[in-house]
Amino acid sequence: MKKLVAYFSASGTTKKLAEELASAIGADVYEIRPKVPYTRADLNWMDKKSRSTLEMKDPSSRPELADADARIAEYGTVFLGFPIWWYVAPTIINTFLESYDFTGKKIVLFATSGGSGFGHTREALLKSAKGATIVEGGLLNGRHSAAELKSWGEKF
Numbered sequence: 001m002k003k004l005v006a007y008f009s010a011s012g013t014t015k016k017l018a019e020e021l022a023s024a025i026g027a028d029v030y031e032i033r034p035k036v037p038y039t040r041a042d043l044n045w046m047d048k049k050s051r052s053t054l055e056m057k058d059p060s061s062r063p064e065l066a067d068a069d070a071r072i073a074e075y076g077t078v079f080l081g082f083p084i085w086w087y088v089a090p091t092i093i094n095t096f097l098e099s100y101d102f103t104g105k106k107i108v109l110f111a112t113s114g115g116s117g118f119g120h121t122r123e124a125l126l127k128s129a130k131g132a133t134i135v136e137g138g139l140l141n142g143r144h145s146a147a148e149l150k151s152w153g154e155k156f
Helices: 013-025 051-057 091-098 121-126 146-154
Strands: 002-007 028-031 075-083 106-112 133-139
Touching: 002 013, 013 028, 013 075, 013 106, 013 146, 075 091, 091 121, 106 121, 121 133
Parallel strands: 002 028, 002 075, 075 106, 106 133
Antiparallel strands: none
16 A cells, blocks of 8 residues: 655754655655744744644644645555654644545654654544544655665665
8 A cells, every 4th residue: 555744844944854754665745834824923832822823722722734636545654753742743644644544554753853852742633533543654854875775764
């Protein structure tokens, strides 16, 4: 069965990693994009009124997607990447998971982070992907060779 690397990237860090991972494991790539792109001000986590802060304070927040054409049915395994925000995945990841049927799929989570760990990310996403198996792949910070990424991806 085919593999997909789906990712959300606010600053480009996760995008670069996702593209390198997809190349290393022979997977297709899909970018999860918000309908309203995030600005630098939106991403200022120190501003209690910034868009990202308000979204993350509200667990029911579901930022709208720019599109819904990921063709999830074609894939058996989905590597799902994102930056860690407030110790969990950004709420747009919940939007993505709730927009498709992941029944019977394996979802392997990977993330980039400026300092925080995965926290309860996996548990927080389980309700959004009913019928899927979600595996915490881990943080993939820093530079990784194609061989390292291939070896990492083959574990799943």
